[in-house]
Amino acid sequence: MNVIIYLIPISIGLGLCGLLGFFWSVRTRQYEDLESDAIRALSAEDIPMNDEQRRILRD
Amino acid sequence: MTSQSLTFVLDGVHCAGCISKIETHIGQLQGVILARGNASVQRIRLVWDPDLQSADTLADQIRAIGYEALPFHPGRTIKSEELLLPQLGLAGFSMMNIVAISFAVWAGVETDMGPGSMQFLHWISAALATPVVLYSSAVFYQPAARALRHGHMTMDTPIAIAIAVTYAASIFEMLRNTHYVYFDAVTALVFFLLIGRVIERALKRRSGDAAENLRNLMQVDAHREMPDGTFETLRADQLSAGDTVVVHTGERVPADGVLLSDHAQVDESAISGETLPRDVIQTQTITAGAIVFSGPARVSVTHVGEDAQIGKIAQMIADVATHKGLVQKRADQFARSYIPLVIGGGVLGFIIWYALLGASFADALMIAVAVLVVTCPCAAGLATPAVSARAVNMLMGAGIVVKSGDALERLGDIDHVIADKTGTLSTPLPRLSACDATVHRAAARLAAGSAHPLAKMLCVDLDIAPDPGLTEIPGQGIEASDGARLGSAHFVGSETSPDHPALWFRSGDGEIHCFAFAETPRENLSVLIQFLNDKGLALTLLSGDSHLSVAAFAQKHGIKTWHAAASPQDKLTLLQDGIAMGQKPLMFGDGINDAPALQAAYVSVSFASATEVAQIAADIVLTKPDPRLLCRAIATAYDAKRLIGQNLWFSAIYNIVTVPLALAGLLSPLLAAVLMSASSIAVLANGLRLKEQK
Numbered sequence: 001m002n003v004i005i006y007l008i009p010i011s012i013g014l015g016l017c018g019l020l021g022f023f024w025s026v027r028t029r030q031y032e033d034l035e036s037d038a039i040r041a042l043s044a045e046d047i048p049m050n051d052e053q054r055r056i057l058r059d
Numbered sequence: 060m061t062s063q064s065l066t067f068v069l070d071g072v073h074c075a076g077c078i079s080k081i082e083t084h085i086g087q088l089q090g091v092i093l094a095r096g097n098a099s100v101q102r103i104r105l106v107w108d109p110d111l112q113s114a115d116t117l118a119d120q121i122r123a124i125g126y127e128a129l130p131f132h133p134g135r136t137i138k139s140e141e142l143l144l145p146q147l148g149l150a151g152f153s154m155m156n157i158v159a160i161s162f163a164v165w166a167g168v169e170t171d172m173g174p175g176s177m178q179f180l181h182w183i184s185a186a187l188a189t190p191v192v193l194y195s196s197a198v199f200y201q202p203a204a205r206a207l208r209h210g211h212m213t214m215d216t217p218i219a220i221a222i223a224v225t226y227a228a229s230i231f232e233m234l235r236n237t238h239y240v241y242f243d244a245v246t247a248l249v250f251f252l253l254i255g256r257v258i259e260r261a262l263k264r265r266s267g268d269a270a271e272n273l274r275n276l277m278q279v280d281a282h283r284e285m286p287d288g289t290f291e292t293l294r295a296d297q298l299s300a301g302d303t304v305v306v307h308t309g310e311r312v313p314a315d316g317v318l319l320s321d322h323a324q325v326d327e328s329a330i331s332g333e334t335l336p337r338d339v340i341q342t343q344t345i346t347a348g349a350i351v352f353s354g355p356a357r358v359s360v361t362h363v364g365e366d367a368q369i370g371k372i373a374q375m376i377a378d379v380a381t382h383k384g385l386v387q388k389r390a391d392q393f394a395r396s397y398i399p400l401v402i403g404g405g406v407l408g409f410i411i412w413y414a415l416l417g418a419s420f421a422d423a424l425m426i427a428v429a430v431l432v433v434t435c436p437c438a439a440g441l442a443t444p445a446v447s448a449r450a451v452n453m454l455m456g457a458g459i460v461v462k463s464g465d466a467l468e469r470l471g472d473i474d475h476v477i478a479d480k481t482g483t484l485s486t487p488l489p490r491l492s493a494c495d496a497t498v499h500r501a502a503a504r505l506a507a508g509s510a511h512p513l514a515k516m517l518c519v520d521l522d523i524a525p526d527p528g529l530t531e532i533p534g535q536g537i538e539a540s541d542g543a544r545l546g547s548a549h550f551v552g553s554e555t556s557p558d559h560p561a562l563w564f565r566s567g568d569g570e571i572h573c574f575a576f577a578e579t580p581r582e583n584l585s586v587l588i589q590f591l592n593d594k595g596l597a598l599t600l601l602s603g604d605s606h607l608s609v610a611a612f613a614q615k616h617g618i619k620t621w622h623a624a625a626s627p628q629d630k631l632t633l634l635q636d637g638i639a640m641g642q643k644p645l646m647f648g649d650g651i652n653d654a655p656a657l658q659a660a661y662v663s664v665s666f667a668s669a670t671e672v673a674q675i676a677a678d679i680v681l682t683k684p685d686p687r688l689l690c691r692a693i694a695t696a697y698d699a700k701r702l703i704g705q706n707l708w709f710s711a712i713y714n715i716v717t718v719p720l721a722l723a724g725l726l727s728p729l730l731a732a733v734l735m736s737a738s739s740i741a742v743l744a745n746g747l748r749l750k751e752q753k
Contacts, residue, residue, distance in 0.1 A: 001176070008183060012156055022148045031144055 062092050064106040065114050067121065067128040069096070077126065078103070084124050085117060103128070125206025143257050146195040150250040153187040154243070160184050161243040168238050181233045181240055188242040192226045196249045198256065217401045217431040218252060225428050228421060239421045244727060248432060251733055254740075281313035282306070284357070295347070295363070302360045306351045314347045315362035323356040325349040338515075405431040408722045422724070429721040433731035434714060442706035445746035450699040453749065458682040459692050460667075466678035469662040470693060471700030472643050476591055477634070477660070479648035480602035480612055484686070485578050491516055498572050502564040505529060505537050505545040513562045514545065517574060541567040548573075578608065580616060587686035588616060594693070596645075601625055601633065603652055630656040647689065649673050664689055698749055706742045713738045 025031070069081065078096035081103060085094040090111025096103040105117055121128035160180050167177055196219075203219035225245040232239040282290045284303040295313035298304065303319065306312050312325070323339045326349060339345050345358055347367040405427040413423035447468070451461045461467050478484050500521065506514035508525035514537070528540035536546015544551045544565045551565035553573070562574040591598050600621035602609045609623035622633065634656045637644045646653070646660030650673060657663035657676040665677035666684045674680050681688045717734055720726050726734070 004176075005179065008160075008180075012183070012187070015152060015156060019148060019152045023145050026144045026148070031142065 154246040184242040315367040316358040319357040324352040429731040470696035590690040
């Protein structure tokens with residue numbers, strides 16, 4: 001059973017990766033406006049935002 | 060006496076208890092004239108004597124009791140409130156891992172887990188719980204600590220104590236190598252409390268949006284005409300009265316003003332809800348936020364920014380619930396005397412169990428923590444705002460501006476309705492009676508060239524271009540090139556003059572016709588009368604018109620009681636007498652002559668198209684002159700009143716049941732946190748049951 005000494009930290013580490021992903025999604029304001037984002041995903045145009053646009057959205 | 064006034068945005072305020080604390084604290088300071096808080100938008104309006112206080116000293120005073128205060132500048136978009144999602148995510152992640160590990164420990168205690176493995180799992184739990192306590196729960200302990208430094212307690216104090224005590228006890232027990240650790244309880248406590256906070260903040264943010272949205276209609280660019288004929292572009296709020304601006308097709312009018320161009324067509328749907336474009340002619344007023352259809356329109360600015368009509372409406376919405384409700388006052392008092400009881404209860408629970416019943420230190424501590432957590436009075440604090448904020452917001456969406464939460468509660472209590480006739484239950488302009496279609500079309504060709512209200516009524520529903528070569532004689536009528544005339548009886552050469560409003564027409568061949576206009580009830584008036592009947596609310600007609608016309612109108616629409624030829628003073632006296640007798644009348648009116656009665660009524664309703672005086676006097680303003688909106692407002696107020704009552708009962712019963720359970724040691728801190736959050740969510744969810752009224 002000594003294997004749990006490193007298996008548990010590894011599993012928590014994997015979970016932490018998911019948590020960091022969640023932090024990133026909050027910081028990039030992906031929860032600000034769920035309604036229009038849901039509709040935006042359906043529109044045909046798929047143009048990525050540039051850095052300037054991201055900065056404006058963040059501020 | 061001079062006074063200064065400023066609104067502050069408050070941070071760290073979660074329920075009515077906090078607001079009442081700040082109000083009391085600031086209100087007792089020297090030189091403070093008014094301190095009125097709003098828990099829904101988390102703002103407080105302060106009015107003070109500039110000789111004795113300043114905005115800075117007052118903000119410092121608010122900070123001193125544990126809250127953050129920032130001056131609020133109307134019109135400036137405030138950064139939306141943080142939703143605490145990272146804090147919630149971290150707490151959720153840690154809680155789930157710790158609970159999984161705890162199951163292993165609980166099973167291990169009963170079976171054969173060695174002390175080494177158990178301690179290893181405890182250390183991992185501690186490592187997961189520490190960031191939750193330090194980071195996620197900062198939203199509870201920071202305001203509590205700030206307040207404590209100044210010798211005050213807030214709603215957060217018991218929660219912060221519970222978190223700190225549970226965490227410290229767990230670390231202590233872990234180091235002593237026992238299995239009495241509660242890292243699962245403390246993270247779950249933070250997680251569930253945060254869920255409540257996130258929902259609460261999301262709800263509050265939504266209701267604040269309505270006012271901000273309206274304000275944003277005014278944040279447009281204006282093209283100002285300079286004396287030399289050139290134009291400069293500037294922000295709408297930099298205009299001043301007397302400026303001349305040009306608004307092009309498709310642009311928004313930047314400020315209230317008077318039209319200088321001959322004619323313009325504007326879409327005022329954002330302000331009045333009226334979907335048909337409105338024709339504005341020279342010297343008529345034009346409101347900020349309207350979109351010009353036929354530009355360019357030259358406008359002379361009269362009111363800018365907060366003074367413009369739309370600014371006033373936005374201010375009305377922001378002031379919603381500032382005027383505190385009677386029911387809410389009761390909740391405030393309840394909350395104020397509550398915190399010492401909560402902490403006293405926790406201490407009492409600890410003493411009874413530890414000193415008298417001989418429980419272990421750890422067990423007694425957990426009971427005290429459970430008492431602290433389960434009694435967090437947010438359900439009581441949220442009971443009223445959870446419903447009234449949603450009701451006001453919903454009515455706003457339907458085109459009904461309720462100026463205060465108080466007005467909403469009073470609307471739910473009315474026992475009869477008193478209404479003005481002309482302009483309120485009937486249209487302000489009489490409508491054309493039946494007439495010959497051919498003559499009507501011929502006359503309309505002249506009427507189309509005039510802006511006279513009756514001439515415009517003549518053209519309603521007819522798509523007719525004005526005759527070329529029309530000449531308008533001000534105050535008399537309009538004449539076509541073929542000699543046809545439309546106007547007063549005298550203008551067309553008729554001797555008779557009926558007592559009701561009429562328009563006379565003399566065709567090219569000299570034949571004289573009279574277009575009679577009769578008083579018409581508002582569309583859907585019968586819906587309102589039927590609705591009031593169903594709800595058992597008596598309707599009284601109160602008009603300044605002659606006995607004959609009021610009696611005819613009342614009889615036609617089945618209104619049993621009516622008072623005619625009433626002066627503004629008569630109207631006021633009738634309302635005041637009713638109030639003095641303990642009645643709760645709703646006054647529904649639109650004119651300047653109704654304003655005193657509107658002011659005196661238990662609750663009053665007016666239209667956005669009514670006179671400004673009436674709008675200011677009224678508690679509720681309907682953006683469209685549709686009687687159905689009044690039905691909707693009353694029905695919503697009834698529903699809201701019922702739900703607020705349910706919420707108050709629920710939170711009272713919740714506390715009566717859970718406090719003894721916690722004191723008896725039957726609730727773990729985890730269960731207490733779940734119950735406490737569930738009670739807050741139940742109250743909020745009950746508010747969401749408020750249905751859209753048709």
